[in-house]
Amino acid sequence: MIIWAMSLLPALLILGWSLRQARLPKTDFVSEGLTAEEAQRLKRILKEPRADANSPLRDDAVRVVAAESGVGEPPTPQQSSDARLDKSILMAINDNTFGVTAAEKPAYDAILSKVRNTSLAELEPLAHKDVPFAVLMLDADRFRGEVLTIEGDIRRLNQVTDKSFEAWLFTADSGLNPYRVVLASQLADMRLGDDLQPPIRARVTGYFFKRFSYATANDFHTAPLLLAKTLTPLASHKSAAAPRRNNSRSLTFLAIGILVTLVIGGLAVEMIVRRRSRRRECPPEETPDSPPDFSWLKRP
Numbered sequence: 001m002i003i004w005a006m007s008l009l010p011a012l013l014i015l016g017w018s019l020r021q022a023r024l025p026k027t028d029f030v031s032e033g034l035t036a037e038e039a040q041r042l043k044r045i046l047k048e049p050r051a052d053a054n055s056p057l058r059d060d061a062v063r064v065v066a067a068e069s070g071v072g073e074p075p076t077p078q079q080s081s082d083a084r085l086d087k088s089i090l091m092a093i094n095d096n097t098f099g100v101t102a103a104e105k106p107a108y109d110a111i112l113s114k115v116r117n118t119s120l121a122e123l124e125p126l127a128h129k130d131v132p133f134a135v136l137m138l139d140a141d142r143f144r145g146e147v148l149t150i151e152g153d154i155r156r157l158n159q160v161t162d163k164s165f166e167a168w169l170f171t172a173d174s175g176l177n178p179y180r181v182v183l184a185s186q187l188a189d190m191r192l193g194d195d196l197q198p199p200i201r202a203r204v205t206g207y208f209f210k211r212f213s214y215a216t217a218n219d220f221h222t223a224p225l226l227l228a229k230t231l232t233p234l235a236s237h238k239s240a241a242a243p244r245r246n247n248s249r250s251l252t253f254l255a256i257g258i259l260v261t262l263v264i265g266g267l268a269v270e271m272i273v274r275r276r277s278r279r280r281e282c283p284p285e286e287t288p289d290s291p292p293d294f295s296w297l298k299r300p
Contacts (some may be wrong), residue, residue: 046222092106094210129148131143148226153199154167154199156198158194179223181227186229
């Protein structure tokens with residue numbers, strides 16, 4: 001039974017992991033309208049953050065020069081508003097740096113103060129609601145300081161200070177790549193936690209600050225950083241970040257195959273062990289040697 005349990009446990013762990021992966025959204029950026037070159041460049045941006053804002057950049061690793069025109073170019077709003085930022089305060093911001101650097105702190109504090117003192121009614125008319133995750137990451141300079149509206153699933157929500165919260169939001173087109181949103185106002189009666197189940201379906205409207213680098217348990221990652229006033233919970237319905245059915249189908253089939261193989265192997269090992277134990281418990285009876293039969297010599 002011990003051998004049986006040892007054989008079955010790894011298969012169950014693999015099967016559980018694959019089923020969990022199947023529930024997580026994944027995105028193939030090539031299929032999302034990007035070219036193979038753009039998708040490869042985006043993957044490097046997501047995985048190669050800069051530790052030092054003044055360090056030299058590798059070619060196409062982080063900084064992307066926006067084209068003259070193209071998909072995702074923000075339209076020019078037709079109305080003026082005090083909610084607009086003075087873009088001169090954004091000059092010191094560098095993408096793919098860890099945290100908010102000392103040079104970026106004045107702009108960070110100024111935008112947080114502005115969003116805290118600006119109503120959603122002023123922000124929402126200026127917001128761009130159709131900027132894809134990939135375009136935002138590739139053309140960060142083009143959208144810096146712009147107001148964006150993002151809808152998705154908040155899977156992590158924590159309080160940072162007395163007046164600010166941090167939310168990690170996932171959308172259908174971002175897949176496993178989150179947005180990091182700093183909320184500059186109190187959240188009443190809102191669930192907090194590192195793994196919200198079910199996630200909070202919400203909409204946020206705020207200023208895009210930069211591509212923000214952070215460390216995970218086994219890797220580094222980069223996410224768009226938005227500074228928003230608050231979040232607006234939406235009615236619960238099918239998650240926009242729901243995975244496609246075939247996201248981890250191959251992993252699931254692989255896990256099931258391993259499970260079946262280990263079960264069969266475990267049964268075979270158990271049968272062999274049982275046969276050997278029975279032989280040891282019931283040794284064959286020893287019979288004394290019989291004398292040879294010479295009766296045939298007496299025949300006429």
